[in-house]
Amino acid sequence: MAKFSRVEVFNTLLSTGLVPLFFNPSPVVAKDIAKACLEGGTKILEFTNRGEGAMQVFIALNDFITQEQIPLLLGVGSVVDAPTAAMFIAYGANFIVSPILNPDVSRLCNRRKIAYIPGCATVTEISQAEELGAEVVKIFPGETLGGPNFVKAVMGPCPWTRIMPTGGVDATQENIFAWFKAGAAAVGMGSNLIRKDLVEAGNYKSITEKVSQVLGWIQQARGK
Secondary structure (H helix, E strand, O other), rough: OOOOOOHHHHHHHHHOOEEEEEOOOOOHHOOOOOHHHHHHOEEEEEEOOOOOHHHHHHHHHHHHHHOOOOEEEEEEOOOOHHHHHHHHHHHOOOEEEOOOOOHHHHHHHHHHHOOOEOEEEEEHHHHHHHHHHOEEEEOOOOOOOOOOOHHHHHOOOOOOOOOOEEOOOOOOOHHHHHHHHHHOOOEOOOOOOOOOOHHHOHHHHHHHHHHHHHHHHHHHOOOO
């Protein structure tokens, strides 16, 4: 069962502007990554349902966060159907992220008051997601869809839309500024933030430093 309401999830997501996301098959490594992101200043984390044993690793990570009373909102990504979403919700997911828009997942999350961030690739899909109750939509893959220019184009006729680009968001000041100046509400960052080489080397300090740096750039881009 979720420990945080969807209002808390969206407020946290929108205030920080960053959702780090990753998958690792090792519960021990997953815990170390979570701690590194937390120490960098993030308050929300997405574990992706992308590999063998993802459910078991998620359960172990969520138990760790709960037992240690770590102030981190943990959710799950790469969810494409309602049965999978239901299982992760049962094991404590505070939010569900998908690469696609699935009305069944949206309805399930609405019933349970769980934050759902669907993936969209067109203005029509974004509109459909909002009709289904989406507070934030993920554009994926962000870089392929046109990058910051796509966000800027959407925000013109639809200024109420809250967009979170994922896929192609680089851990550079120039790229972060471009997304937020275009109107992005937040960004999702995976391998460009939680780099494979750093994880394999056990260099969690560098991950912490990069998370902190990106959060600083976001605040600068927002004029804070």
